[in-house]
Amino acid sequence: MSTRSSAPRRTRFVLRFLLVFASTSGLILTALAQQPAYKIAKLKYGGGGDWYANKTSLPNLIRFCNQNLRTNIFPEDELVEVGSPELFSYPFVHMTGHGNVVFTEAEAQNLRRYLLGGGFLHIDDNYGLEKFVRREMKKVFPELSFVELPFNHPIYHTRFDFPNGLPKVHEHDGKTPQGFGLIYQGRLVCFFSFECDLGNGWEDQAVYNDPEEIRQQALRMGANLISYATTIL
Numbered sequence: 001m002s003t004r005s006s007a008p009r010r011t012r013f014v015l016r017f018l019l020v021f022a023s024t025s026g027l028i029l030t031a032l033a034q035q036p037a038y039k040i041a042k043l044k045y046g047g048g049g050d051w052y053a054n055k056t057s058l059p060n061l062i063r064f065c066n067q068n069l070r071t072n073i074f075p076e077d078e079l080v081e082v083g084s085p086e087l088f089s090y091p092f093v094h095m096t097g098h099g100n101v102v103f104t105e106a107e108a109q110n111l112r113r114y115l116l117g118g119g120f121l122h123i124d125d126n127y128g129l130e131k132f133v134r135r136e137m138k139k140v141f142p143e144l145s146f147v148e149l150p151f152n153h154p155i156y157h158t159r160f161d162f163p164n165g166l167p168k169v170h171e172h173d174g175k176t177p178q179g180f181g182l183i184y185q186g187r188l189v190c191f192f193s194f195e196c197d198l199g200n201g202w203e204d205q206a207v208y209n210d211p212e213e214i215r216q217q218a219l220r221m222g223a224n225l226i227s228y229a230t231t232i233l
């Protein structure tokens with residue numbers, strides 16, 4: 001397990017945004033620099049899909065990370081809209097749901113600026129999200145396509161080892177779970193977990209009654225995602 005601190009990564013995250021966007025948007029990003037704790041958020045999007053799914057998932061993941069990785073994440077997740085300037089306040093943003101997703105052009109451009117500036121987006125297919133995600137992320141990065149990440153990619157080994165890639169939480173169509181990424185100039189900016197249902201694994205145990213070992217595997221993989229987003233260049 002890695003022992004690298006996430007503080008340098010968060011500092012670089014803030015500095016990149018200040019340098020890239022201060023001259024054009026006037027956005028002053030001081031929240032992460034001024035306080036040791038940082039926040040993560042769930043993405044609210046248009047199109048009718050249930051962006052609000054898995055209400056207990058992120059708070060449970062935050063608690064797991066704070067207890068096991070010594071992170072200092074604010075205990076409650078926040079909500080951020082795709083086109084909001086507040087997007088730039090979060091080093092890690094989580095997106096989930098089952099249905100349609102629609103980004104306006106302005107939202108797509110805002111999300112692109114966020115990701116190019118050092119932000120990280122995790123998209124978790126809660127079943128039925130894939131075709132909409134692939135379509136809308138093409139608005140964000142028309143020059144990129146999702147590629148399946150090899151099992152030796154650092155995201156599977158940042159804090160906990162997953163030699164066979166993503167854990168399987170729920171069956172869905174019984175397919176093997178896959179992790180896809182959007183890679184811009186060598187940097188993974190977006191990770192898409194498919195046929196896995198990580199977010200369901202983060203939920204309170206009473207929600208799905210999953211075996212505790214499956215929940216722990218899901219939480220460990222989620223911890224890898226947050227660690228990767230906040231420590232890897």
